[in-house]
Amino acid sequence: MERREVLRLSAVAGAAGALTLGRVSFADAAPADGRPGGGPGEQTRRVTGHLPTGAPDFVYLPVEVPQGVREIAVSYTYDRPAVPEGTAGNACDIGIFDERGTALGGAGFRGWSGGARTEFFLRADDATPGYLPGPVNAGTWHIALGPYTVAPQGLSYDVTVTLRYGPRGHTPPPVHPPERARGRGRAWYRGDSHLHSVHSDGGRTPAEIAALARAAGLDFLTTTEHNTTSSHRAWEGLWGDDLLILTGEEITTRNGHVVAMGTDPGVFLDWRYRARDNAFGRYARAVRRAGGLVIPAHPHATCIGCNWKFGLNDADAVEVWNGPYTPDDEVTLAEWDNTLVAHAQGRADWLPAVGHSDAHRDPDVVGLPQTVVLADDLSRRALLDGIRAGRVWIAESAKVDLAFSVTGAHGEHAGIGERLDVPGASEVTARLKVTGAPGCTASFVTDQGRLHSAPLPPSGDGTLSWRTTPDNAAYLRAEVRHPATTPGLPGPMAAMTNPVFLGRRC
Incomplete structure (x- = not known):
């Protein structure tokens, strides 16, 4: 046993801080079969230590890897x-x-499993899910420990590193999903873009998720593992004309999570910073350079580190509905709704609302909720363009369908995410058609709040109309809700739309 205590504080540019431990060397021992530098033998080193309360976010253990290593295993x-x-x-x-x-x-970067695993390996041709296969080159590698929370007594760790020697092996080129599926031309496409598999802390394989997505009536999904891209190559054979698979990442910082949706396959996006580091803008730009959208996830979730602290200036959309609808979603929805007036007045851009399941394992439901996007075709670019434009509504399942539009007195027309450009005193008519929502109530919401509601027929199919003017409503959006279950709060959401803005542009 080698006992290693914290030796020096390393300032990592832009990070919340890191500690670097003493180096682990394998140079003074031969492989188990006595053939230095080659053969099928292995060497093991064990490192123990203690971190106090208030330890930095990341603790790096340098490991000197000699020539001839084919596999690294860590527990x-x-x-x-x-x-x-x-x-x-x-x-x-x-x-x-x-x-x-x-x-x-x-x-x-070669992999991250967070707290989901107690051991992993990687070599040229294979790796534990969450880790990237590839050559094991000689040099200084770093095992990264992330003391997410530390008890008052401190945290004692015990790390075992095993090097296995032999031929390097071959790394097969990754096979990534195509960027386009057959689709239906310009249409509304349903998707779930916040999902976890065994490649981070989920319990399902990609094959199981793909089957559940098809069963949920989805047209697309996005693989978004915590702080790793290892799943990008794991969907071979699972896509098809009926299911487009996008790649991405859930960037899981200590001050909130962000879905990087639709990024280029294999592009790693870092998470090792906090809001106080004033670095998020840099990494948001990295998401966009990789072709993706920046979507803060579950901004008011109650888990440690989940609350969104980076502000919304660098976002492209916001996840207002995460999994089964709960009070923290209601808080996010209200916060998002409060931002719409600034755009209606021409003072700011607006962030479209999206919804995702964040499904990890049974009984989490893939496609609860699902984002429905009006896109020119079923492709990565068209879907992301549709979300950026706000041509989006959200549903609890594919059983729910709706159509929402606002028309003017002279035939002017605007749909979800658009503006009805008519004079302030001109009367407009909002129309919402809903199917598949029995027991629900439909409502129109403006900058004054919920101004018109009506129960849907027992069948769950119905149409709601209401008249107003741009002088009285800066925007209109629609909600379909179940009966209330929490005192003081409206009922859980069954479906909701992004707004139609009203009036002349300022």
């Missing part, structure tokens, strides 16, 4: 002492960077 444990009620206990994530280093956004 770890840490203590979980009892803590007083209301006090966070120990939680420690893990990942690895190769000889190219740990620089933020750099090329050295």
